[in-house]
Amino acid sequence: MQKLIINGGKKLSGEIRIQGAKNAALPIMAASVLCGEEIILHNCPRISDVYAAMRILTYLGCKAGFAEKNTAVLRAENVTETSISDELMREMRSSVFFLGAVLGRTGKCRITLPGGCDLGPRPIDMHLAALRRMGVTIKEEYGVLDCTAENGLKGANITLSFPSVGTTENIMLAAVLAEGTTVIQNAAREPEIADLAELLTSCGAKISGAGCGRIVIKGVKKLHGCEYSIMPDRIVCATYLSCAASAGGDIVVSDCRPSDMESILSIFEQMGCIVHSSADKIYFSAGRPLKAVSPVRTMVYPGFPTDAQAVVMAVLCRAKGTSVFVENIFENRFKHTGELCRMGADILVEGKTAVVKGVDRLYGAKICASDLRGGAGLVSAALSAEGTSEISNIHYIDRGYEEIETILSSAGADIIRV
Numbered sequence: 001m002q003k004l005i006i007n008g009g010k011k012l013s014g015e016i017r018i019q020g021a022k023n024a025a026l027p028i029m030a031a032s033v034l035c036g037e038e039i040i041l042h043n044c045p046r047i048s049d050v051y052a053a054m055r056i057l058t059y060l061g062c063k064a065g066f067a068e069k070n071t072a073v074l075r076a077e078n079v080t081e082t083s084i085s086d087e088l089m090r091e092m093r094s095s096v097f098f099l100g101a102v103l104g105r106t107g108k109c110r111i112t113l114p115g116g117c118d119l120g121p122r123p124i125d126m127h128l129a130a131l132r133r134m135g136v137t138i139k140e141e142y143g144v145l146d147c148t149a150e151n152g153l154k155g156a157n158i159t160l161s162f163p164s165v166g167t168t169e170n171i172m173l174a175a176v177l178a179e180g181t182t183v184i185q186n187a188a189r190e191p192e193i194a195d196l197a198e199l200l201t202s203c204g205a206k207i208s209g210a211g212c213g214r215i216v217i218k219g220v221k222k223l224h225g226c227e228y229s230i231m232p233d234r235i236v237c238a239t240y241l242s243c244a245a246s247a248g249g250d251i252v253v254s255d256c257r258p259s260d261m262e263s264i265l266s267i268f269e270q271m272g273c274i275v276h277s278s279a280d281k282i283y284f285s286a287g288r289p290l291k292a293v294s295p296v297r298t299m300v301y302p303g304f305p306t307d308a309q310a311v312v313m314a315v316l317c318r319a320k321g322t323s324v325f326v327e328n329i330f331e332n333r334f335k336h337t338g339e340l341c342r343m344g345a346d347i348l349v350e351g352k353t354a355v356v357k358g359v360d361r362l363y364g365a366k367i368c369a370s371d372l373r374g375g376a377g378l379v380s381a382a383l384s385a386e387g388t389s390e391i392s393n394i395h396y397i398d399r400g401y402e403e404i405e406t407i408l409s410s411a412g413a414d415i416i417r418v
Helices: 022-034 048-059 093-106 125-133 165-175 191-202 234-247 262-271 306-316 337-342 372-384 404-410
Strands: 004-007 012-017 039-042 063-068 071-075 108-112 137-141 144-148 157-159 181-185 206-208 214-218 226-229 249-254 274-277 281-285 322-326 346-350 353-357 366-368 388-392 414-417
Touching (some): 004 372, 012 404, 022 039, 022 071, 022 093, 022 165, 022 234, 048 063, 048 071, 048 093, 093 108, 093 144, 093 165, 125 157, 165 181, 165 191, 165 214, 191 206, 191 226, 234 249, 234 262, 234 281, 234 372, 234 404, 262 274, 262 306, 306 337, 337 346, 337 372, 404 414
Parallel strands (some): 012 249, 039 226
Antiparallel strands (some): 004 388, 137 144, 181 214, 206 214, 274 281, 322 353, 346 353
16 A cells, blocks of 8 residues: 655745646546547646546547657547446546446447545436436436437436536537537536537537536537647645645746636635736745634635635644634535544534634644545645654545655655655
């Protein structure tokens, strides 16, 4: 089992380049199933979830791999399989994107329920209800979903009860080759949805309104290949800003998109950090002493993202005063708090609320990542702790961060993987 060993107390400095976005790359990789030609993806992160998506593509009969460090080449001329094994579906939550893509390409798909981090119930009922409106017949038995569109997928007017990112993207994937026009009302507005739409449009799809509450997709007969660069990862960017705020120091974050991160940057400014942004860089100086922020409410975009909650909480464990977090998206998103308390944090969790009383110092400890973002939060906390921290279960962190120990070491952190 691999672990991260972190000796805290080292200030960060220098420049950190931000990788491509996990939450954009995965639906884009699923979209390659819809295209009969080669897709070249630049700025594709080398993370375990991307490799899992490549295994699904290979299982389906496609070709997928890295041509060079962050350039992935995907070819889906031949889709020979319309089912996805239970083992592959369990590897990550985003495997569900292949449902809409395979249905759009072949008119049928057989999957089991997806896996991923345990963040509480994340049913795919909205995905299935939307697909039914598009003419898909779904039979469910013993956790297996057998989906067919005998007369082809049809455009439909779909109003979401909640602006779900995954549901919005799955509808888009199913709709681009469907007959007629699909309209998604109350669509999610995350930047990753706009990135998927831009990729699909580059392949010949007709999509308007992505990034707004109403998306219109006019079905086309076929898609072609393209060359595309994936957007930067705003959550990874938030994580490295958190690490700098926690450890202290000044860093420059490059190849990022500050315009996607206004709600996150605002929280760091309220802490007392100095934040200056240009088109693709953030100049960041850690505040001292850090100030408590209350409340921090997770919301759908453009609100504060649930994925950034854990890494920001790690910083506020040492802020002066009391911070309050209200988690409105996932019910199990405070699992990291117990490990932070092992390091000396003072956190009280009551339902969807966490009250964080700032302490003077954290202490190194043996701690365990319970999910992707919670694990990243533990890394941030360990950078400011006195002594040595040992973080296990780092396979969760590897799902979304490319060589996190190498990146932080280059900025002055004392961190190794063993």
